[in-house]
Amino acid sequence: MSQKPLVRRAAVLGAGVMGAQIAAHLTNAGVDTVLFDLAAKEGDPNGVVLKALANLGKLSPAPLASKSLAEAITPANYDSGLDQLKDCDLIIEAIAERMDWKQDLYRKIAPFVAPHAVLASNTSGLGINTLAEVLPEELRHRFCGVHFFNPPRYMHLAELIPARTTDQAILDGLETFLTTTLGKGVVIAKDTPNFIGNRIGVFSILSVIHHTHAFGLGFDEVDALTGPLLGRPKSATYRTSDVVGLDTMAHVIKTMADTLPNDPWHPYFNAPAWLGALIQKGALGQKTGAGIFRKVGKDIVVLDLEKQDYRASDRGAAPEVVEILKTKNPAEKFAKLRASEHPQAKFLWACFRDLFHYSAFHLADIADTARDVDFAIRWGYGWQLGPFETWQAAGWTQVAQWIAEDIAAGKAMSSAPLPAWVTDGRAGVHGPSASFSPAKGADVPRSSNPVYCRQRFPDPLIGERFAPGETVYENDGVRLWHDGDGIAVCSFKTKMHTVNNHVLAGLQEAIGIAERDFRGMVIWQPKEPFSAGADLAGALGLLQAGDVAGFNAMVADFQATSQRIKYSLVPVVGAVRGLALGGGCEFQMHTARTVAHLESYIGLVEAGVGLLPAGGGLKEFAVRASQAAGPGGDVFAQLKPLFENVAMAKVSASALEAKELGLLRKDDVIAFHAHELLHIAKQQALALAESGYRPPLPARRVQVAGNVGIATFKMMLVNMLEGRFISEHDYEIATRIATVLCGGDVDRGAIVDEEWLIRLEREHFVALAQMPKTQARIKHMLETGKPLRN
Template sequence: MSRFQVRKVAVLGAGVMGAQIAAHLVNVNVPVVLFDLPAKEGPKSGIALKAIDNLKKLKPAPLGTPDLASRIQPANYEEHLELLKGCDLIIEAIAERMDWKLDLYNKIAPFIAPHAIVASNTSGLSITKLSEALPEEIKPRFCGIHFFNPPRYMYLVELIPTPTTEAAYLDQLEGFVTSTVGKGVVRAKDTPNFIANRVGIAGMLATIHEAEKFGLSYDVVDDLTGKKFGRASSGTFRTADVVGLDTMAHVIKTLQDNLATDPFFPSYATPKVLAALIEKGALGQKTGAGFYKKEGKNILRLDPATASYVAGGGKADALVDRILKKPAAERIKLLRESTNPQAQFLWAILRDAFHYVAVHLADIADSAREIDFAMRWGFGSKQGPFELWQEAGWQQVATWIKEDIDAGKALCNAPLPAWVFDGRDGVHTPEGSWSAAQGKYLPRSSLPVYQRQHFPESVLGSGAVNPLTSGTELFKNDEVRVWTLDGEVVIASITAKLHLISPTVTEGLLKAVELAEAGYKGLVVWSPDDVFSAGANLEALMPVFMKSGAKGIAPEEKKLQDMMLRVRYATVPTIAAMRGIALGGGCELAVHCSQRVAAMETYVGLVEVGVGLVPGGGGLTYIARRAAEKGAATPTVDLLNFAKDGFQAAAMATVGTSALESRKLGYLLDSDVIVPNKDELLFVAINQAKAMFNAGYRAPAKTLFPVAGRSALATIKASLVGMRDGGFISAHDFHIASLIADVVCGGDVDAGTLVSEEYLMALERKHFCGLLEHPKTQERIMGMLQTGKPVRN
């Protein structure tokens, strides 16, 4: 496919959104110029420089690694407009003021390259009105682009065309944002607040209204409307605090200013409690107080009756908790019929949401799919409103909504559209999703970029294939499925919970290597969710340990290590296709593959110290081998210099908080591929396997390599003594770290002694099994199995 070549992007506006959009662009290796007004004092580009420096301090981190800030070029409108001529994409992200934006467009217009796309990152201003300030030759290349905050982590980007936007340019931009920037694109109509904020903020306003009606406190509402309700864990009021109450009020005002004829208009009134908080400067998390306030370790909630903060922590009633665990149809029926105020509240906000999206579907979106994806990707909902309605029984729920409208219980008396009652079972079908505006089902986009997604996210009812029943199955046991999608590359998918590596998984992966070598071009280890592998399954080994102790575990540990070496020395390329967490044994499996293809948000690390163990699946052997490989390039440097970073990462259980940081820790190599869009991971991994095979892949030669030896071990242990005696680590931490150092340095041998992987793995195995007998390690393991949290002892 042809690709929109973006050599450089200009971001106009170094505020919160502009700076963080720039940060994410350099995360995905796109050069950026960040513009702002000329500073009145100091360097002319001082505003942009300060914003760039601030990116290194923000949490959650907008940059994959802090040093990437240096790749953002600071600029100002007075000195550097000529730089725009070298930019293929210009993203305007200044304050939400129509007059300021129009003034800036007039200023930059003479410097825009004849092929460049110009996009305004706005959360609700009319894109069509903005376009009117542009010269005629730029209008076909202008559109809206709406990133959600924080841009690195939020998957949704809305693209909004104007009547003069040429389809080809919008298609190019969608391809770039999807594949290069790694986002999920939803095309929105040019209506106030577009899709996600229109539906999401209307829903938050309805929730505030219904909470007041049913007399529920903010903490209880957040517990009810969080994860157990299939929405973001922050619930409603905590989300408002994180977003910023002033930002929320701004979006509400857009609704008030532009939707006077909307039947839901009365519900857009600014809640009194919100107005009061804003008036006294309590804007949420950024000011330290909003609907919640943190005092020490305590989270207090606002009591609107007294305007004071009181103890929080209120939870949903047990009855409602039980109802929320039921299947959708039963769940919604029970909520509607219950006399419990919390249940009635939940039915009310569901009814309000279904009513709202049905009435507004024709106005704000091309189809129901765009609304459901927008709410999933922009507001963290597990399902979009149409999906949930469809799953719960379309006609039955529609009847209940109508009854509430007729009884005056709904937010407004607008009837449901006629199409709701035309006998349908829902709005999503294998044919496509319902377009109320066009009166037909619209299929998903067929742009070439989506050919890179073998199993894209889908909506309920669309008939999407399940990856774990797709392709041709070659082998299956209880925890691994081995299959092929194209008859050329084998795929191994771990199906165990959290993809934990048990003896059954070890058996399945060995079978996958055997099958791949027997007649395929490679093996890809991939699973269709946000976990590569959370590590070894200690619980699966418990019966063996209870029966035979550590000596019974040793043979199982050796089987695991042998499997890792089998993966490493396979005669065909083995690819770890990683996303989400790759911890402990998952990290070890990845580093033993020929190559890693990792999604940007991949978190990799050896974390065994948390359960009182040393890595036992070859992770420490890998660190020692990598140190030797680095040392071979600079033989005059002591091996300890190369081994110490790997030792420290394992001893401190350091986890890379992005694929980029995982690369700095050494768990990904410079030759590994980082994929911005998680849904392209399998496509890229399969193609990497084929490319390596077709290039004449040969497994690495088995060789001996030098280790740092006893002198390096003594140096590391001396520093550990200082940490222990200073109270920074416990005696047991000291013991575990010393054992990690023993393996990384090669044990009690001279510096430069040549060893094999098997020798180091035997050391790993010895220390792993020895620690299993230690009471403090047993405390850590039981604590983790029982609570999921590490025990510090």
């Protein structure tokens, strides 16, 4: 396997929840995939796999980026389908976590594995070297572990675990494939139980369980403390356990107890009695409807160990502890936590202390560098900072001294000493360009695998800075910069990258500069979202001040900016990730090409705030419908699905779905790794420039559906109004959307131009904006973040 692996076809062995979802994500990425399981005892021999594929559509969040992809996965079974393995370049085994079962399967499939194919085990903690023992000699150098985190489409982390016999070239190639094709953040782990992510992550949960009991806190209280207040997911600790499944949790704890007998923290590797009791009752968490938490009607109740029963989940973080956690300076924050007498603060310090202690003690055994540990926890558990980053930010030397004092005083969970390197005079483990490796006794830079040259701004660790590029132009709304490669990059400076008059003026100026001095331009944001759309607060201000002329001018300027993007003499490429809503969606609709990250949620959502798209979105749909129908064709048939999407303010659940909704074009590109997005967008801009790019000719002959189209849409809407599916104001908005899409009150098949459609858009937008019900919707959205149905 070279650094550029050629994976035409892949197989996944095991159609359980994990295997089926890995197959789904391979298929999302355009990899032809066969999914295997045992032959069904009756009916279709592939019945087990077919049932798993049917189940993919019911899972939330959705493993497939488009429901239609389920049909692309080939079902197979081990009795009659093993011949299909001969065509596979990559085989991922994802059956149950049992060494004997996995080894038996390897013996069975070995004769069918192609001489070049890579075999990887998706295990969360079994020994990779032990698994490799049963493989024939010629297959061992092509075998390793790859551990996807659940759910595989959304969790960024993939741990890659080489066996002693794995070829470096195989490893590099698989890392390249996981990164670019599947969009993963890859961490190389050593072959130790639970690898890196779960070894540190599960220990963190075990220490929280231990200290919850020691400080007499409630489960809801702990979740209030260990979630967003610490820069961690909302599900915090105990709710996460419910989501993962309490039986799974107990299994992982048991694995640690069985496989790590010499770990100094071994006495804590046992499930508490209350966990065993819940499992015995069948209360396994979310999947059974009850666990540590339970929903009763609309209320959430939580297990109370003293009462041996559930109580209202109403205990939160104490105000004085919240104040400490809001302290901006991390060193100050940790000093206050350690000094506080409040049980919640004592609990938090104890959890951090034992996590730091454990991570430092085991770093040399489990990972090559501290970077791998921090990334594994950030990408696998959703923490904003990994354990070493948190420690370093809080003041390495001081925190190390406090940990050592607590160990000496018998307060820590283990009496094991801190490793000598912790106190060798260092200020931390991460430098500006390298991270500490205890095995090498030196700082090691990031991987030199060529795949990482595609990441202009990789995920930064604490202290890492990447050159921001040379600024060409800047105003209050945008910054235009470049790297000397002929492509200018325009980034917005507003909150949520909303579009205000500074962004409009800045974009128009930036395109002028790009036309004069560059070969192309990319609109890209350093962080999500791409753009949440127009600045609603500013628009509402103009309306409430009665400045209709000013409002009208703002809409005209928005439309002019979209047209400037479309008719730029150099290609403008949109690099979309996260939300691209309303005006943000319209901007990318006018680019020469869009490169969208798979997790892009794109939609024309103006109807939700009582408006219609007027940044050229409806005009663009009318033009595209006319082009798709061809001269004299049925324009209405092309418009119908587009109208429904806009009227319902539908947002795509992936970039693939955005193509199906007509919000992305057929030749727009989908990128799987968010940090490669800028690279791919620049390459697209360069390719367009190289091929002699010219903007499209102005759309002067647009065939429209006219008054007959409007009447047909109105009939559909009347039925919905009478059935009380929509309100009268919804009917008003949707009628106006239909009117613009159909080109206004003209004959069916009439020919209009782009300017006509733009004017229609603006007229209806301004009319809606002046209605009290629309203004109430905008105000409600700004205040609550939720749509108002009035």
